[in-house]
Amino acid sequence: MVPFGWMFCIFIVGSRAAVNNGFKSHPTTVKTFENDTVLLPCYVEDDDKVQTMVRWWRDDILLADSSEPRHVPPVRVRMYLNGSLEVSHVKRNDTGVYVCQASRPTPWRYATQVHEIEVMYPPTVRPVPESGKLEVNLGEEVDMACVAKGVPVPIVSWRNKDGEIPLLYDRSRLQFHAESPGDAGRYTCVANNDVGEPASATIDLFIRYKPRIEMSKTWMHAPPGIRVQLNCGVTAWPEATVEWYFNNKSVKYTSGIVKHNAGSDHSLVIRNVRTTDYGFYLCRASNSLGITEAAVELSGVANPATIKKTSHSLSKTSYNFVWEVYSYSSIVQYEFRFRKYRNGVPGEWHTLYIPSGHDGNSFIHTYSFNLTGLEEATHYEAIVLSKNRYGWSKPSEIIRFATEGAPDKDNYMTNAIQEDKLVPVVLASLAKDYSFGPGISGSSVSQGGVIALIPVLYICSVNSEVLKNLYKILSSLRVTN
The missing domain is CATH 2.60.40.10 (Immunoglobulins)
Structure with missing residues (x-):
């Protein structure tokens, strides 16, 4: 041997x-x-x-x-x-x-x-494309791969910012549609054959799309003399250029009006608001794929009222409301509107004008109002508007309430869902004489006034029977001089 x-x-x-x-x-x-x-x-x-x-x-x-x-x-x-x-x-x-x-x-x-x-x-791996960068348009197919070598043949897995990506087919290749800008980011492939250490390679995916704008507020209350900041959140790739416009003219930046950019956050700061600053401000973002715009209104009128949950029924024919209004200027008057709501169809609006009273120098104005003369066991809807020296506010959200003995809430809400298919009717009030029907009254309220009803309907998939009923209601409205 x-x-x-x-x-x-x-x-x-x-x-x-x-x-x-x-x-x-x-x-x-x-x-x-x-x-x-x-x-x-x-x-x-x-x-x-x-x-x-x-x-x-x-x-x-x-x-x-x-x-x-x-x-x-x-x-x-x-x-x-x-x-x-x-x-x-x-x-x-x-x-x-x-x-x-x-x-x-x-x-x-x-x-x-x-x-x-x-x-x-041990395994080695190289990305495809070899540059490690891939650009596609939103909606296009993403196709990236990793070429792995080693003995035994390595198994390739993928992960991104959300963790490991489960794959059903060829692990060396990753294909999907870029359905969202959120799909962009770093993708890492890892090759492992249990010999030595795993090998990895990265591919940075960039998704091209026109600017998208998210406004934190589309309306802002600001009295003269204070500092206000209008915010505009912009996302885009390639990065967007953002400009501000006021009354269809480009904003001239001065020591009193300053533009700030921090990543996707773009803001316009007005250091000392004047009444001439009231109006619509347009945030315009543009890149090579297009232009997107969004507006925010700066106004001195009060914020919409918030009707509190502490509102409650006092008797079979009355209901007590409590609401709050945020306004730097004193509230001069409230406009209270209510209507019956029966079988999924709203009735005619009734409007009451309520003096505000005196609530000191607070920015938060609270008011309690007792509505009497209601029908027993009946469902209603109500909204509140507030007036200060700069004009009338936007209406509050509709609150639905009922007098004692009304059907239970579940049945009521079933009917309400049908009505929610319609965008609410917008009502404009004019100061004229109006004769209320029997049994309708308000505490500490002048009963003069009439409603000129200007319905603006946006109908979205509405039942034809509901539309007929609504048309009958609108046709029955009368305005008296």
């Missing part, structure tokens, strides 16, 4: 299902690491009377031949007398198929046995 002065590590993973054809050894796949030494067996059933010639091949290249002593094997390769082939200090390119061919005189002739060497090494 020839002594061997080398170390090797052989893992026999499996054998090929083949007839040995006179071989004592079995086909093997040897998994090893770089710089190890591998011994591939080629043991033939033989006796002393018959001489067996052994040749080793790889990819049609003759590595060793026992019948030709002058044949010089490649570097790091040698064959032993027993036919075994040694590959020392294996490299990655030593991975492949090795064929042992044994030849004997008739009747044995040729017999072959196939072995494999698999040199394992």
Whole structure:
């Protein structure tokens, strides 16, 4: 036996299902690491009377031949007398198929046995595109990939800012539609084959889209003399240019009117509001894909009133309301509107004008009002408007209330949902004489006034029967001089 002065590590993973054809050894796949030494067996059933010639091949290249002593094997390769082939200090390119061919005189002739060497090494990965950056338009398909190498073949996984991305198909390729600007960001592919450390590569996805604007407020209350800031949130890629306009003219920035930009937040600061500053301010954002605009109104009129939940029924025919109004200027008058609400159809608005009274210098104006003369067991709706020195406010949100004995809330809300398919009718009030129907009155209220009703209907998928009922109601309204 020839002594061997080398170390090797052989893992026999499996054998090929083949007839040995006179071989004592079995086909093997040897998994090893770089710089190890591998011994591939080629043991033939033989006796002393018959001489067996052994040749080793790889990819049609003759590595060793026992019948030709002058044949010089490649570097790091040698064959032993027993036919075994040694590959020392294996490299990655030593991975492949090795064929042992044994030849004997008739009747044995040729017999072959196939072995494999698999040199394992940690994964490497490169992104596609190789720049690591990808740009697409909103709505287009995103197609990115990672080319991973390593033995065994690495498994590729993907993750983004939201965590790992579950994939059903080819893990090396990531395809999806850019449905939202939020899909932009960094995508990382990780290749792992359990040999050494995993390898990773990143691709930064940029999604091109026209500017989008989000206004935190579309209306702002500001009396003269205070500082006010109008905010405009802009997102876009490529980055948008933002400009402000007032009364269809570009805002001239001075020491008193300043523009601030911080990331997606764009603001216009008016350090000392004047009445001439009241009006609509337009935030215009533009990039190479388009222009987007949004407006905010600066006004001295009061904020819409908030009707408090502490409002409650006092009796079968009365209801007490409590509301609050935020206004730097004193409230001069309130306009209170109410109407019956029956079977999902609202009735005719009734309007009451209420003196505000005196509530000091507070910016928050609170008022309590007792509405009497209501019908028993009936559902109603109400809104409140406030007037200060700069004019009438926008109406409060509609509050729905009921006198004692009305149907339970669940049935009432079912009817209310039907009516909610309509945008509320906008009513304009004019100061004229109006004769209320019997039983309608208000505490501390002048009962002069008439309603000139100007309905503005935006009908969205409304039931035709509801539309007919609404038309009958509007047709029955009368204005008296």
